Amino acid sequence: MVEVLNLTKQFNSILAVDRVTFSCFPGEIFGLLGPNGAGKTTTLRMLSTALRPTSGTAKVAGYDIVREPEMVRRNIGVLPADPGLYGRLTAAENLRYFGRLYDMEGGTIDRRIADVLEMLNLLEDKDRRTEGFSKGMKQKVAIARAILHDPPVLFFDEPTAGLDVMSARAVHEFIARCRDMGKTIILSTHSMDEAQKLCDRIAIIARGSIRAIGTLDDLRSVSRESSLEEAFVKLAGDHGHEL
Amino acid sequence: MSSKHILTVWQKEMLDTIRDRRTLLAMVIVPLLLMPAITVGFPVLMERQEEAARRLVSGIAVIGGTNSSILIGELKDSKGIRLIEYADLKIALQAMKENHVQLVVEIPEGFDRDMASGLRPKVNVYYEGTRRTSDIARGRFMDAFSRFSQKVVAKRLVGMHVDPAILVPAEVISENIASEEKMGGLLLSMMLPVLMAIWASIGGMYTAIDVAAGEKERGTLESLIITPPSRESIVLGKFLAVLTISGVTMLLVVSSIVLALRLVNPASLLGQNEARFVLPIGRAAVMFLIGLLLAGLLGAIEITLSIFAKSFKEAQNYITPLYIAVMIPGFLTQITSAAGATAGPFYFAIPVANAIEIFRELLMGSVNWIHIGVAAISSFVYALLALNIAIRIFCREDVIFRS
Numbered sequence: 001m002v003e004v005l006n007l008t009k010q011f012n013s014i015l016a017v018d019r020v021t022f023s024c025f026p027g028e029i030f031g032l033l034g035p036n037g038a039g040k041t042t043t044l045r046m047l048s049t050a051l052r053p054t055s056g057t058a059k060v061a062g063y064d065i066v067r068e069p070e071m072v073r074r075n076i077g078v079l080p081a082d083p084g085l086y087g088r089l090t091a092a093e094n095l096r097y098f099g100r101l102y103d104m105e106g107g108t109i110d111r112r113i114a115d116v117l118e119m120l121n122l123l124e125d126k127d128r129r130t131e132g133f134s135k136g137m138k139q140k141v142a143i144a145r146a147i148l149h150d151p152p153v154l155f156f157d158e159p160t161a162g163l164d165v166m167s168a169r170a171v172h173e174f175i176a177r178c179r180d181m182g183k184t185i186i187l188s189t190h191s192m193d194e195a196q197k198l199c200d201r202i203a204i205i206a207r208g209s210i211r212a213i214g215t216l217d218d219l220r221s222v223s224r225e226s227s228l229e230e231a232f233v234k235l236a237g238d239h240g241h242e243l
Numbered sequence: 244m245s246s247k248h249i250l251t252v253w254q255k256e257m258l259d260t261i262r263d264r265r266t267l268l269a270m271v272i273v274p275l276l277l278m279p280a281i282t283v284g285f286p287v288l289m290e291r292q293e294e295a296a297r298r299l300v301s302g303i304a305v306i307g308g309t310n311s312s313i314l315i316g317e318l319k320d321s322k323g324i325r326l327i328e329y330a331d332l333k334i335a336l337q338a339m340k341e342n343h344v345q346l347v348v349e350i351p352e353g354f355d356r357d358m359a360s361g362l363r364p365k366v367n368v369y370y371e372g373t374r375r376t377s378d379i380a381r382g383r384f385m386d387a388f389s390r391f392s393q394k395v396v397a398k399r400l401v402g403m404h405v406d407p408a409i410l411v412p413a414e415v416i417s418e419n420i421a422s423e424e425k426m427g428g429l430l431l432s433m434m435l436p437v438l439m440a441i442w443a444s445i446g447g448m449y450t451a452i453d454v455a456a457g458e459k460e461r462g463t464l465e466s467l468i469i470t471p472p473s474r475e476s477i478v479l480g481k482f483l484a485v486l487t488i489s490g491v492t493m494l495l496v497v498s499s500i501v502l503a504l505r506l507v508n509p510a511s512l513l514g515q516n517e518a519r520f521v522l523p524i525g526r527a528a529v530m531f532l533i534g535l536l537l538a539g540l541l542g543a544i545e546i547t548l549s550i551f552a553k554s555f556k557e558a559q560n561y562i563t564p565l566y567i568a569v570m571i572p573g574f575l576t577q578i579t580s581a582a583g584a585t586a587g588p589f590y591f592a593i594p595v596a597n598a599i600e601i602f603r604e605l606l607m608g609s610v611n612w613i614h615i616g617v618a619a620i621s622s623f624v625y626a627l628l629a630l631n632i633a634i635r636i637f638c639r640e641d642v643i644f645r646s
Contacts, residue, residue: 082462086255098470101470
């Protein structure tokens with residue numbers, strides 16, 4: 001469960017995120033849909049405690065992001081906007097490092113690595129250095145890293161940006177499976193297709209503030225447009241709608 | 244802060260850095276090859292150069308040789324001097340410029356006659372101050388000239404029925420009491436301390452760049468800082484990895500110096516058995532500890548700069564001037580010690596310069612525990628301060644997400 005209340009971030013004179021409020025429930029994929037620079041990444045960075053909010057707060061898995069950041073970090077898995085790997089380490093070594101940082105036990109780590117890489121069809125490559133991996137494979141290792149410690153809450157920031165169709169499809173299937181396992185998932189994207197395909201509810205975000213929240217049908221009906229794209233253009237440009 | 248997290252970060256960084264060829268090159272191979280070569284080779288090379296210069300017979304161009312048969316006679320009798328008659332000063336000077344002769348002597352007309360009548364005729368001597376061989380030629384000429392003067396004066400005194408011994412009222416007997424070791428150490432202490440300080444900064448440099456700026460460049464930093472460990476634990480783990488690598492470098496540097504001196508005595512290569520350079524294990528250990536503290540300070544500064552930088556390249560740009568900065572106190576130490584200045588205890592609280600001065604003292608065979616204590620404690624405090632700054636910078640989101 002994630003409850004965001006009036007979350008605000010100011011960088012010098014720029015208001016990057018302005019009083020964002022929403023909730024996301026277990027077994028739900030919540031989409032943050034908006035153009036580049038809308039404040040999606042900044043919102044996710046505040047929720048993952050990488051950035052401190054200027055005002056407002058959020059509860060992630062029952063913990064306050066400002067007062068209990070370490071507990072929040074233990075309960076989230078994040079695929080950041082720029083998910084890099086240590087190229088000189090193998091896929092398994094990359095994952096083992098993070099397992100230890102999450103205080104997992106040695107035997108548990110190895111079992112989890114095998115399970116997660118199996119799920120992502122990457123088990124065969126586990127002992128290869130990641131510097132030779134394709135972008136799709138790297139993304140899979142980064143996803144494995146995010147879910148290794150089996151967190152109840154997952155944040156995916158543009159999870160398929162720059163991937164080919166097949167890799168993107170595999171990532172989508174994986175995210176859907178996480179929802180079926182009851183995870184609370186927040187996904188940021190600028191792709192209408194992705195939002196439409198995966199998200200149970202969508203928040204349209206532009207210039208740091210949420211313009212509309214609802215299911216796909218809600219958004220279409222409030223905007224009186226039949227396609228999400230048209231609805232998005234209308235709502236992102238508008239001043240905001242309560243649903 | 245958790246020791247388990249620090250250990251985890253340290254282990255990962257060690258694995259990562261050991262797989263990086265650049266680190267191995269800077270850390271192991273270069274110091275292992277270079278330091279013994281300099282330790283043994285540098286004194287030998289310097290001695291050889293000096294020997295060669297001394298063995299060379301000094302060519303002295305003489306203008307107006309016929310003007311003084313007495314002086315020419317004395318020069319001809321001197322060892323290591325070869326006289327060449329020149330008619331023109333300009334041509335002689337040109338010959339010296341081209342190193343055909345090492346000195347030009349101009350004897351004016353009527354020299355012997357003027358001298359006999361009590362006038363004080365002048366001999367002009369031209370030399371090339373930048374050339375060691377010219378310097379030696381001048382020394383040889385001056386020796387011959389002084390013998391010539393003594394003979395002339397003695398002759399005059401005898402003519403006046405005075406014993407020439409009156410000119411020598413007393414004698415000086417001087418003896419060099421510096422130990423052979425100290426004499427040997429003097430040569431080494433000119434170069435090794437600065438080089439050791441430079442290695443203290445280079446050893447862990449790539450690791451420092453890799454563990455902070457490298458994480459930003461690869462995009463791994465964000466994933467790392469949203470894991471449970473505190474920022475302190477992460478920075479400490481990374482710092483310890485840098486310190487380990489530069490510590491290994493210091494260990495290799497010191498032991499390669501000790502070994503090189505055990506295996507080859509530079510003095511014996513030159514056939515001078517009296518000078519023996521040794522670095523006993525005890526002094527080498529103190530040298531290593533001081534080196535490690537210096538590496539700690541430099542490593543913490545390097546990590547701070549690396550955290551601040553956006554990319555590997557930017558970090559390199561910030562860190563490269565650091566070892567030039569290390570060289571400045573190094574050369575300062577050389578100048579002050581050459582001038583014979585004795586450093587007070589406060590001098591040993593100056594970062595970097597203190598370590599270099601301790602290295603120098605140890606190589607010269609002196610162990611001053613007050614100096615070592617002040618240097619060790621102050622270096623430790625500076626390293627802690629620098630590390631504290633590194634941690635603070637690592638907590639700043641505008642630095643972490645600088646782009």
